[in-house]
Amino acid sequence: MEMTNENKTFLDRFEKCYSTMNFIWGIIMLAIGGSYMSTAKDGSDDMPIMGEALNMNITTTSEESDPCPNGAAYYIYVGGIIIVLSSLLNIGSKIAKYCATMIASVIMVITDIVVLFWGTGLVFGAWSTWTDNYSKYAADPANYNYCAYAPMMLPFVYLVIKWFFISSMAVLGCCACCACLAAGDAAGSILKR
Numbered sequence: 001m002e003m004t005n006e007n008k009t010f011l012d013r014f015e016k017c018y019s020t021m022n023f024i025w026g027i028i029m030l031a032i033g034g035s036y037m038s039t040a041k042d043g044s045d046d047m048p049i050m051g052e053a054l055n056m057n058i059t060t061t062s063e064e065s066d067p068c069p070n071g072a073a074y075y076i077y078v079g080g081i082i083i084v085l086s087s088l089l090n091i092g093s094k095i096a097k098y099c100a101t102m103i104a105s106v107i108m109v110i111t112d113i114v115v116l117f118w119g120t121g122l123v124f125g126a127w128s129t130w131t132d133n134y135s136k137y138a139a140d141p142a143n144y145n146y147c148a149y150a151p152m153m154l155p156f157v158y159l160v161i162k163w164f165f166i167s168s169m170a171v172l173g174c175c176a177c178c179a180c181l182a183a184g185d186a187a188g189s190i191l192k193r
Contacts, residue, residue, distance in 0.1 A: 033077025
């Protein structure tokens with residue numbers, strides 16, 4: 001079964017809703033569990049160890065010292081911590097994925113620009129005096145620069161195509177902006193009527 005964009009959007013929304021609700025429940029569990037935790041006999045707020053919380057031999061204690069002696073308060077307190085931490089981990093992974101994608105995109109654009117200008121200066125700068133005839137270069141090295149045919153033509157063709165593509169994208173982007181502005185003006189004049 002193929003995943004459509006509509007299904008992906010639904011699953012993304014469901015996952016966000018589930019994560020948000022899970023985080024809220026974790027906060028509620030943490031708050032209520034913490035407020036009903038037992039206090040130690042010396043008055044400190046030490047949490048019970050797991051054995052005490054799971055001990056089935058429940059002894060009678062006063063409500064003030066242990067309002068929930070069966071371990072339910074400890075469960076919702078620790079469970080709340082675990083749920084909040086896992087929710088924060090999920091949120092952190094989403095942020096990290098977004099940041100990694102953005103950083104990778106920026107790095108790709110910067111390196112592409114650097115390589116483009118480097119190649120443009122190197123290849124186009126040498127183009128007017130380039131020869132693939134070594135004997136011609138050897139006879140007059142002051143006026144010619146030698147490079148075999150393939151390593152000179154490949155970057156030349158690549159750079160021509162790349163610059164054509166960039167200039168075409170710039171022209172199309174300008175046309176799209178003009179079309180959007182014109183459509184906005186047209187919509188504004190229709191709404192004013």
